[in-house]
Amino acid sequence: MNAIEIRNLTKSFGEKQALRGLDMTVPVGAIYGFIGENGSGKSTTEKIVCGLIHPSGGTVKLFGRDYTDADVRAKVGVLIEAPGCFPNMSVWNNLMLQAANLDISDAEEEVRKVLKLVRMEGAASNKFKNCSLGMKQRIGIAMALLGNPTLLVLDEPINGLDADGMRIMREVLVDVTRNYGCTVVVSSHILGELEKVATHYGIVRGGKMIKEMTAAELEAGCRTYVALSTKDIGKTKAALGCKYSRVEEDEKGYLRVYDAESPEEIVTYLYEKGILVREIKTDKIGLEEYYIDLMNEKEGK
Numbered sequence: 573m574n575a576i577e578i579r580n581l582t583k584s585f586g587e588k589q590a591l592r593g594l595d596m597t598v599p600v601g602a603i604y605g606f607i608g609e610n611g612s613g614k615s616t617t618e619k620i621v622c623g624l625i626h627p628s629g630g631t632v633k634l635f636g637r638d639y640t641d642a643d644v645r646a647k648v649g650v651l652i653e654a655p656g657c658f659p660n661m662s663v664w665n666n667l668m669l670q671a672a673n674l675d676i677s678d679a680e681e682e683v684r685k686v687l688k689l690v691r692m693e694g695a696a697s698n699k700f701k702n703c704s705l706g707m708k709q710r711i712g713i714a715m716a717l718l719g720n721p722t723l724l725v726l727d728e729p730i731n732g733l734d735a736d737g738m739r740i741m742r743e744v745l746v747d748v749t750r751n752y753g754c755t756v757v758v759s760s761h762i763l764g765e766l767e768k769v770a771t772h773y774g775i776v777r778g779g780k781m782i783k784e785m786t787a788a789e790l791e792a793g794c795r796t797y798v799a800l801s802t803k804d805i806g807k808t809k810a811a812l813g814c815k816y817s818r819v820e821e822d823e824k825g826y827l828r829v830y831d832a833e834s835p836e837e838i839v840t841y842l843y844e845k846g847i848l849v850r851e852i853k854t855d856k857i858g859l860e861e862y863y864i865d866l867m868n869e870k871e872g873k
């Protein structure tokens with residue numbers, strides 16, 4: 573069963589066509605990393621899934637039922653932009669208020685449970701306005717988790733978080749899917765971070781889904797390369813360029829060779845040219861590079 577099944581979704585804001593026939597499939601239990609450049613249609617798609625705006629056309633099914641179905645709507649938790657909290661109220665009271673809005677009967681127990689899930693038990697009495705950005709984002713998730721949702725839609729929840737904030741967020745996302753039975757859609761531009769938790773990916777461009785894949789498919793589809801360093805990178809690059817078709821210097825100053833048979837082959841070749849290899853290893857490109865390659869391909873670069 574799929575948590576989300578979107579077919580041919582369109583959305584126009586006046587003249588602006590934000591979505592142009594977008595398809596999306598999110599299996600139950602997934603942490604679905606939703607990726608795309610600014611303005612590609614991620615937030616618009618998420619807002620439609622959450623019932624915050626209406627589509628112009630297409631179908632949206634949640635757990636096999638139309639997304640407007642009231643029972644299914646009640647199962648969607650959402651954090652888009654900042655959480656709607658009262659700054660002068662405590663974290664606890666903000667959550668209790670939301671629980672009352674949702675008519676949750678065992679509110680105290682439920683609030684305690686979601687606070688624990690987002691690692692905020694110790695900060696329940698803090699005023700919302702005094703919480704750090706990372707805490708505020710987690711409070712937003714706690715809000716979204718009230719009412720036992722089975723689908724959680726989070727729009728850029730890790731933006732602006734420090735390393736520790738991101739690590740906690742990662743733990744929370746894994747926890748809510750594994751132990752709480754939630755399917756999570758999470759949009760982000762921080763691909764290296766997303767890659768650590770996502771089980772599935774969807775890449776949008778210009779209001780269309782251009783690629784959907786599982787983490788295993790990404791892993792299998794990512795090309796391997798040999799990375800090496802020498803004393804004279806410029807000379808080495810020139811030498812390697814005579815034999816290999818794609819040689820690039822990465823941001824750490826290593827040369828990457830994408831079409832070599834083995835590291836040994838490169839070491840031997842360079843030795844014959846009088847160049848000694850200082851360091852060498854085989855690696856795979858990650859999500860970030862995969863994404864950049866895909867975008868360049870689409871642009872015909």
Ligand SMILES: Nc1ncnc2c1ncn2[C@@H]1O[C@H](COP(=O)(O)OP(=O)(O)OP(=O)(O)O)[C@@H](O)[C@H]1O
Nearest residue numbers: 585588589590608609610611612613614615616617
């Ligand atoms: N309320 C609106 N009125 C007019 N245009 C809108 C509105 N909301 C979104 N758009 C436009 O629709 C397109 C898609 O926007 P959307 O916010 O979905 O992109 P996004 O992928 O979330 O981008 P980002 O990565 O910057 O958050 C953009 O061109 C945006 O300007």
Ligand SMILES: [Mg+2]
Nearest residue numbers: 614615616727
């Ligand atoms: Mg957005």
